[in-house]
Amino acid sequence: MSLGRRDFLGLAAASSVTLLAGKSLANEQQLPKECKDACAVLVDTAVCIGCRKCEWACNRQHNLSNQDMAAFDDKTIFKIQRRPDDKAYTVVNEFRDPSNPEKPYYTKVQCMHCLDPACVSACIVGALEKLPNGPVVYDAWKCIGCRYCIVACPFQIPAYEYDNALTPQVRKCTFCTERNLAEGNVPACVEACPNEALTFGTRDDLIGLAHARIKAYPDRYVDHVYGEHEVGGTSWMYLAPADFKNTELPELPPDRIPPNTENIQHAVFKWFVPPLALYGLLGLIMASKPDKENEQEAEK
Amino acid sequence: MSAHEIPVPIKQQYFTPGVKVVFAVFLAGAVGVAYRFLYGLGAVTNLDNGYGWGIWIAIDVSCGVALAAGGFTTAAIAEIFHKEKYHVITRPALLTAMLGYTFVGFGVMIDIGRWYNIWHPMLPDMWQGNSALFEVGICVMTYVTVLYFEFFPIVIERFKSRVNLPAIIAVLNKPIDGILHIADKVLRKIGWVFIIAGVVLSFAHQSSLGTLMVLVPTKMHPLWYTHLSPLLFLISAIAVGFPMVVFESILASRSFKLKPEVPILASLARYTPFLLGLYLALKIGDLTIREVWPYVFEFSTESWLFMAELVLGVIVPMIILSIRKYRRTVGGLFTGATLVIGGVVLNRIDVFLVAYKPLYQTKAYFPSIWEILVTAGCISALILLYRAFVMIFPVISQPEDEVAGRMDDTSVKANFSKAR
Ligand code: SF4
Ligand code: SF4
Numbered sequence: 001m002s003l004g005r006r007d008f009l010g011l012a013a014a015s016s017v018t019l020l021a022g023k024s025l026a027n028e029q030q031l032p033k034e035c036k037d038a039c040a041v042l043v044d045t046a047v048c049i050g051c052r053k054c055e056w057a058c059n060r061q062h063n064l065s066n067q068d069m070a071a072f073d074d075k076t077i078f079k080i081q082r083r084p085d086d087k088a089y090t091v092v093n094e095f096r097d098p099s100n101p102e103k104p105y106y107t108k109v110q111c112m113h114c115l116d117p118a119c120v121s122a123c124i125v126g127a128l129e130k131l132p133n134g135p136v137v138y139d140a141w142k143c144i145g146c147r148y149c150i151v152a153c154p155f156q157i158p159a160y161e162y163d164n165a166l167t168p169q170v171r172k173c174t175f176c177t178e179r180n181l182a183e184g185n186v187p188a189c190v191e192a193c194p195n196e197a198l199t200f201g202t203r204d205d206l207i208g209l210a211h212a213r214i215k216a217y218p219d220r221y222v223d224h225v226y227g228e229h230e231v232g233g234t235s236w237m238y239l240a241p242a243d244f245k246n247t248e249l250p251e252l253p254p255d256r257i258p259p260n261t262e263n264i265q266h267a268v269f270k271w272f273v274p275p276l277a278l279y280g281l282l283g284l285i286m287a288s289k290p291d292k293e294n295e296q297e298a299e300k
Numbered sequence: 301m302s303a304h305e306i307p308v309p310i311k312q313q314y315f316t317p318g319v320k321v322v323f324a325v326f327l328a329g330a331v332g333v334a335y336r337f338l339y340g341l342g343a344v345t346n347l348d349n350g351y352g353w354g355i356w357i358a359i360d361v362s363c364g365v366a367l368a369a370g371g372f373t374t375a376a377i378a379e380i381f382h383k384e385k386y387h388v389i390t391r392p393a394l395l396t397a398m399l400g401y402t403f404v405g406f407g408v409m410i411d412i413g414r415w416y417n418i419w420h421p422m423l424p425d426m427w428q429g430n431s432a433l434f435e436v437g438i439c440v441m442t443y444v445t446v447l448y449f450e451f452f453p454i455v456i457e458r459f460k461s462r463v464n465l466p467a468i469i470a471v472l473n474k475p476i477d478g479i480l481h482i483a484d485k486v487l488r489k490i491g492w493v494f495i496i497a498g499v500v501l502s503f504a505h506q507s508s509l510g511t512l513m514v515l516v517p518t519k520m521h522p523l524w525y526t527h528l529s530p531l532l533f534l535i536s537a538i539a540v541g542f543p544m545v546v547f548e549s550i551l552a553s554r555s556f557k558l559k560p561e562v563p564i565l566a567s568l569a570r571y572t573p574f575l576l577g578l579y580l581a582l583k584i585g586d587l588t589i590r591e592v593w594p595y596v597f598e599f600s601t602e603s604w605l606f607m608a609e610l611v612l613g614v615i616v617p618m619i620i621l622s623i624r625k626y627r628r629t630v631g632g633l634f635t636g637a638t639l640v641i642g643g644v645v646l647n648r649i650d651v652f653l654v655a656y657k658p659l660y661q662t663k664a665y666f667p668s669i670w671e672i673l674v675t676a677g678c679i680s681a682l683i684l685l686y687r688a689f690v691m692i693f694p695v696i697s698q699p700e701d702e703v704a705g706r707m708d709d710t711s712v713k714a715n716f717s718k719a720r
Contacts, residue, residue, distance in 0.1 A: 081660075083349065083660055085349060086349075118515060118516075121430050121431065121515065122431055122433065122515055123428060123431060124420075124428060124431050124434045124437055125417075125420045125421055125423075125426040125428060125434070126426055126427075126428040142420060142426055143413075143414055143417065144413075144414050144415075144418060144420050144421075145412040145413025145414040145415070145417070146408075146411075146412050146433060147352035147353060147412075147413070148352070148431070148433050148512070149352075150349060151352045151353055151513075151515075151516060151656070152515050152516060154516075154518045154519070155659075156349065156350060156658055156659045156660060158349070159349045160341075160347075160349060160352070160413065161413075162340060162341045162342030162345075162347065162348070163342040163343075164340055164342075164413075165337070165338060165339050165340030165343075166340075167414065168340065168341070168413035168414065248659075248660065250518070252518055253517075253518070255517075257515065257517065257518075258430065258515070260514050260515055260527065261430075261432050261511050261512075261514045261515045264432075264511050264514065264527065264530055265429065265430065265431075265432055265435060265511065266429075268504075268507070268508075268530075269429070269435070269504075275500050275503075275504055278499075278500050278503060279496055279497070282376075282380050282496045282499055283492075285380055285381065286379065286380045286382075286492060286495075286496065
């Protein structure tokens with residue numbers, strides 16, 4: 001990637017000092033240090049160099065089986081498109097814009113931490129929960145392992161430990177909620193990114209930043225902040241140099257997903273009135289005089 | 301129907317060559333179940349992070365629930381609408397429902413990864429009213445319990461005044477008998493509570509099963525993705541209730557060499573064309589409003605399956621069963637009923653498996669041999685238990701004079717004399 005970082009970030013004007021300290025751009029930019037409300041991350045795929053340090057940091061953070069940092073330099077891994085699974089919560093894939101096939105670009109994928117997550121709506125026991133400050137978290141103790149969350153997620157993110165016979169868990173990115181985001185910490189991947197492709201901050205600020213970058217460099221980005229509107233909005237958002245169709249991120253409508261079923265559920269079971277009404281009606285029919293109509297005649 | 305009919309336990313040999321085959325399948329399935337519990341879902345199923353659900357959900361659970369609908373539909377017509385002549389078929393239907401739902405529960409246990417947490421949805425602090433699956437789970441659990449209560453009077457009838465425990469525990473005969481008598485009185489009084497509850501709970505979870513895939517708008521084939529799905533599931537479950545009773549009743553009479561109850565079954569099957577017609581009208585309306593007719597005629601796998609569902613599973617049986625001449629023959633009844641059942645099974649498989657398209661899987665899900673064996677094993681176990689139950693309990697009705705005749709020699713008499 002030939003473009004200088006500084007050119008890119010425009011409005012961000014990052015200072016490299018804090019970069020080394022592992023602080024995110026968000027902090028330097030006067031984004032609130034503590035984002036109790038709606039933490040978010042902006043992934044700039046045009047800046048990402050595909051170094052996969054975020055994968056390494058994620059594996060370390062979550063005690064997943066990891067390799068030496070050097071092993072992540074291996075570019076042959078991009079030959080196949082990988083997906084996050086129960087052993088890796090985030091992966092980086094390489095994509096090419098058909099109109100500019102010489103230049104690859106990279107997309108990190110993980111749970112999008114939807115604003116109105118389908119997985120949370122699906123879960124039979126409330127084992128998945130959207131925290132007010134952004135992360136969608138999982139409680140293995142509650143989980144019964146029905147995998148409805150896997151069926152429901154529009155990004156195909158939750159991964160199941162199918163190989164675990166006794167205590168399988170649903171695995172996915174936790175947004176590093178265990179690092180206590182409210183106290184000024186950033187997710188491990190954001191901290192690890194050497195190129196500031198990942199920006200942590202409040203969702204509103206990041207949307208502003210994303211549009212400002214598009215405006216400042218219209219030839220470097222498509223005019224689309226992925227995740228701003230998809231399925232009602234997500235906490236992780238993306239900028240890309242070419243149409244998102246080239247990447248593995250699915251094309252999704254702006255409508256939130258859960259109302260599809262929740263509206264039905266709530267209409268049918270509102271204060272238990274419809275079931276109770278049905279009960280009463282059937283009770284009345286049953287209590288009324290037995291039907292004397294001689295049906296046998298009809299069929300004889 | 302000439303003679304009065306009463307339900308009695310069927311006295312015949314349990315194992316026939318056919319039953320032995322079923323037993324073998326059951327054993328194979330049991331091995332599969334053991335394998336799954338020891339080595340986990342990954343070892344036995346073809347599921348992955350794209351296809352979270354396979355045939356254990358699509359067939360064991362969702363078809364299981366639909367095909368057990370004979371229980372609540374016959375209870376409704378015989379007990380709530382007081383069409384007394386159908387009493388002869390309520391017991392077999394109730395037995396199928398009870399066993400069917402027990403196996404649905406068992407199927408869920410096998411399928412979920414943390415099966416020991418299966419009771420979690422009952423804990424109020426884990427109630428998740430937004431989840432259609434929660435709704436299904438809680439209703440099914442309650443309904444199984446209701447079904448046991450509904451079946452209990454049959455157990456009482458069998459053992460009341462006949463409690464005959466062996467040797468040392470024989471002292472318990474009297475107290476247990478006393479308890480049975482009290483239970484009998486109580487259940488006679490409050491039985492209606494359970495009967496109506498059974499119908500309401502069935503309405504609730506049959507429809508909620510249809511709600512499940514409505515949460516997946518972006519991954520469903522347009523032919524099956526509709527907000528009408530809960531209603532379609534409910535109507536098709538009601539529609540398949542009587543055909544299921546017809547199907548089983550004919551099979552049971554064949555197996556036990558009894559005379560099939562053609563007049564009663566034919567009379568029951570009269571309702572089916574109306575219900576199928578309603579279902580068809582809803583389907584057509586739905587396709588039209590959503591403007592997805594082109595998909596029906598694109599002649600892809602999906603469109604063929606969809607057409608098979610509607611033509612073979614709905615339209616053809618609707619015609620067969622509305623013609624009195626066919627409806628009043630065993631062949632016509634059986635064909636019609638089988639087609640309706642096949643249509644519903646195909647529909648459930650279509651909704652849960654065929655219509656569902658994960659984003660990144662290059663190969664479509666197909667069940668592993670173990671998944672198939674476990675499913676077949678569960679169905680076999682259900683058949684074996686059904687056979688055992690109708691031999692132990694008074695479930696299937698037979699003409700009174702025949703029963704009386706047999707009392708002279710067979711074990712029925714022995715049973716009676718023992719009791720005295
Ligand atoms: S991306 Fe999927 S798993 Fe993550 S919050 Fe959204 S619905 Fe849930
Ligand atoms: S698998 Fe666990 S987390 Fe996912 S929906 Fe089922 S109970 Fe909830």
